[in-house]
Structure formats: C-alpha cells, structure tokens
Amino acid sequence: MSDKLTYENWNEEKAAEILKEHRDYLDILKWAYKEYKDDIVYACSFGAEGIVLIDLIYKINKKAKIIFLDTGLHFPETYELIEKVKKRYPTLEISLVKPTMSLEEQAKTYGEKLWLRDPNVCCYLRKVVPLQQALRNSLAWISGLRREQSPTRRNTQYINKDEKFHKIKICPLIHWTWEDVLTYIEMNQLPYNPLHDNGYPSIGCAPCTLPVSEPGNQRAGRWAGHQKTECGIHLT
Structure with a gap:
C-alpha cells in the first residue's frame, strides 16, 4: 500500500507530521x-493570489499543470491577463476548462441570465462540475485560499481533506495578507488584473462581481444582493 497522503488514506497524524517539517508556503x-x-x-482564478502562486510554482515546477475555469462570463481583463501569463511562463501547462453546457444551451434549459435568479445553480454548472471533471485523474489540487479573505476560510489549513472533490487540497497562502500579496506582485513586477486597482480585490464572473466599499470584507463584491459568499468549490 502506498504511503502517499490521499483522500482515501487521509490521516490527521500524518498530515501533522508533514507540517512539522514543512512550515511555510514554499516548503508546502x-x-x-x-x-x-x-x-x-x-x-487558478487569475486573481492577485493566483499570480503570486503561479510565480512561486514556476520556481519549483516549470511544467506544472494549471487550470482556469472558463465560465464564459469573465471580465475581458481576466482573459487578457491569462495571455500575458502564458507569455511570461511559456513552459507551464495552462488550460482553460469550459463547462459542457454553453451559455446558449444553459439559457434554453434554465432561462436567460441564470446567475441573476439562481447563482448557486449557475456556479454549480459552470464551475463546480467542470472542476470535478478536471480533477478526475488527480490526487491533489492547489488553491489560493487565504484565511483573511472571509469567515468561511478562517479554518483552512496548508493540507486539507477535500470532501467536495475527494482530493487533497493544498493551500500555501493561508497566512498571507492582502498587503503581502500586493507587495510580492510589486517586488517581482508581476502582471496582474488592473481591476484590482479599481476596487476589485476578489474577481470572478463579470455579472456577479462589483467593486468593494468595505475594506474589511474582500469578498463583499461577489454575488451582491444574494446570501452567497462562495461559488461552491470550497464548500463541502
């Protein structure tokens, strides 16, 4: 039997032992x-955290696999940033993962602008299911979650048993602040989404993302008007 840490053989003691030897983001x-x-x-969502992680990953594995959940509803600035990143890190395997259902097919089945009426269903169709399919042949995945981002993320660990996708989820940036992220981008002169300079600390699909006026709540601009703070990927 393999001693590799997987969802199936998850062991809290083993995870704790790993963390004793790997205590910071780069070690993890x-x-x-x-x-x-x-x-x-x-x-990767190609937000500010994503850019930092791509740069860090590139230092470790120049042929790493990176996926972007292309809902078909992202800001033009996001797609432009992806192209810049591809040019800066040409050896990375960056793939845009699209839902099996096009926006036109979704409209025929669920009605126009589903994201306005039922964003949970829209996120499930365009993000959760595609990620589930993309991770099918993987044992683990990396996420840019930070504890500071929202109350739902405060208990995130470096190494997590992901009950949603039945994988191991690695979150290297849990202790980073927003200031840490911006400082790293500036010091390393990394490309980033210009929307961050216009009040968008968290950037998702264009119809569901607004600028933030509350400095203490970086995800306040996501799904404004709905009792929703996560797309469903990070909720069990």
Whole structure:
C-alpha cells in the first residue's frame, strides 16, 4: 500500500507530521510537487493570489499543470491577463476548462441570465462540475485560499481533506495578507488584473462581481444582493 497522503488514506497524524517539517508556503509547495508529481493541479482564478502562486510554482515546477475555469462570463481583463501569463511562463501547462453546457444551451434549459435568479445553480454548472471533471485523474489540487479573505476560510489549513472533490487540497497562502500579496506582485513586477486597482480585490464572473466599499470584507463584491459568499468549490 502506498504511503502517499490521499483522500482515501487521509490521516490527521500524518498530515501533522508533514507540517512539522514543512512550515511555510514554499516548503508546502515543494512537498506537494515532490509528493504528487504529475498528479496535482493548480486551479487558478487569475486573481492577485493566483499570480503570486503561479510565480512561486514556476520556481519549483516549470511544467506544472494549471487550470482556469472558463465560465464564459469573465471580465475581458481576466482573459487578457491569462495571455500575458502564458507569455511570461511559456513552459507551464495552462488550460482553460469550459463547462459542457454553453451559455446558449444553459439559457434554453434554465432561462436567460441564470446567475441573476439562481447563482448557486449557475456556479454549480459552470464551475463546480467542470472542476470535478478536471480533477478526475488527480490526487491533489492547489488553491489560493487565504484565511483573511472571509469567515468561511478562517479554518483552512496548508493540507486539507477535500470532501467536495475527494482530493487533497493544498493551500500555501493561508497566512498571507492582502498587503503581502500586493507587495510580492510589486517586488517581482508581476502582471496582474488592473481591476484590482479599481476596487476589485476578489474577481470572478463579470455579472456577479462589483467593486468593494468595505475594506474589511474582500469578498463583499461577489454575488451582491444574494446570501452567497462562495461559488461552491470550497464548500463541502
């Protein structure tokens, strides 16, 4: 039996032992790529945290697999940033994962602008299901979650048993602040989404993302007017 840490053989004591030897974000990333090799994927939203993680990952594995959940509803600035990142890190395997259902097909089945009436269903169809399919052959995935982002993320660990997708979820940036993220981008002169300069700390699909006026709540601009703070990917 393999001693690799997987969802199926998850062991709290083993996870704790790993963390004793790998106590910071770079150690965790190095361990993750050594442990899972080609069986790990980074699901990147191409927000500020995503840019930082891509740069860090590139230092460790220049052929890492990175996926972007292309709902077909993202800001033009997001798609432009992806192209810039591809040019800066040409050896990374960056894939845009699209839902099996087009926006036109979704409108025929669920009605026009589903995201306005039932954003939970829209996110499930255009983000959760595509990620589930993209992770099918992987043992682990990487996420840019930070504890500071929202109350639902405050208990996130470096290494997590992901009950949603039945994988190991690695979150290297849990202790980073928004200021840490911006400082890293500035110091390393990384490309980033210009919407961050216009009051958008968290950037998702264009119809569901507004500028934030509450400095203490970085995700306040997501799904404004709905009792919703997550797309469903990080909720069990």
